[in-house]
Amino acid sequence: MTTAAGLPVTAADRYIEYAGTFRLVRKIAVGGMATVYEAEQLGPAGFAKRIALKVIHPQYAKQKEWLQLFIDEAKLSANLMHGNIVQIYQLGEVAGEYFIAMEFIQGPTLRLVIDRHWELGQRIPLPLAAYVASRVCRALDFAHNFVAPDKRRLDIVHRDVSPGNVMASWDGHIKLADFGIAKARTSIDPAAGRQFLMGKKHYMSPEQILGLSVDARSDVFAVGVVLYELLALEPLFTEDITQLAIDEVAVHPTPNIRAKIPGIDPELEQIISVALNKDPALRPTAAAMGHDLDEWCAAQTQIPSPDRLHDHLAKLFPTTFQPAKHSGEKTSFSNLKKSAKRLAVGQAAARGAQRKRTPWWARVLGKD
């Protein structure tokens, strides 16, 4: 084996031990399966990288079958590197406690964004909602079609696309979190050690809630449910009792979208309803759904963008908004026009000044 520079890799090179350590900064949340911390990964000479650390609750990690499924899935997702996916840095274990170190996202989850709009009684602008969903589709398309270095298709399915797992960074980028950790969670009950339906049933596809095998198309259904909720500001499915939830998702007809989101653009309504098809074969791929959403966005007068989402979040969360970069002048077409105008005005002034400086005799003699 050789390195990129063409030098042979020795056995010693291959076994460089991970020697870092973590410093917990604050507890962000205690979820159903884990506690999430903001932390620092420390290295030599004061090196410190801000990360998120997800520490799995011990009752899960003690369950051998669960743990194996969890580790297998985390291994599959470890190499997913995409702008719309929260990157996993490391899966580790300390004294029987398992943790995942991952990219730290500064910004709210969609759960918070939806709840904030609801509190304010304001709808999310349709183009921004469509933009968010299109970025989630891009993340899914990448994962669904991801191939291992040996060219094997991994057939990765997220299984838990929900508002709590989609984050918006303050600077307006969308990141899908928790790839590869839902399989164990949705298939095995750690308490009883048997196949069981756990997880967020209100975002599950009919096949998932029925406990059938799922594939990429199940995630597309979930994006449809999330997009619906972004627009309606209320969940599409609400039943908590498992049997009733199964009826609601898999048996009853899909609720009327227009009735809940009055005035919705027919094209956007169509994009949501095809994603919500009960028959997976009739749903689009994540790539096709993302493409349709992007086309729809491009036809809007307010074309959505990270800058627009950034501005929207700043207004929505005035006290917590904390972008990672200084918001100086943005590069946009209007700014370019402004700069060009400034340049033209400057040049004209310089020409004027030059004319003024030309002595009268030179002008009379035609020497300017």
Ligand SMILES: Nc1ncnc2c1ncn2[C@@H]1O[C@H](COP(=O)(O)OP(=O)(O)OP(=O)(O)O)[C@@H](O)[C@H]1O
């Ligand atoms: N990579 C991350 N960067 C920053 N904050 C994160 C990150 N991942 C998760 N969080 C925060 O931690 C919270 C809990 O995440 P966690 O994944 O444990 O729970 P959840 O997805 O909201 O729901 P569940 O408990 O059902 O999994 C999130 O709501 C989010 O605020």
Ligand SMILES: [Mg+2]
């Ligand atoms: Mg999560």
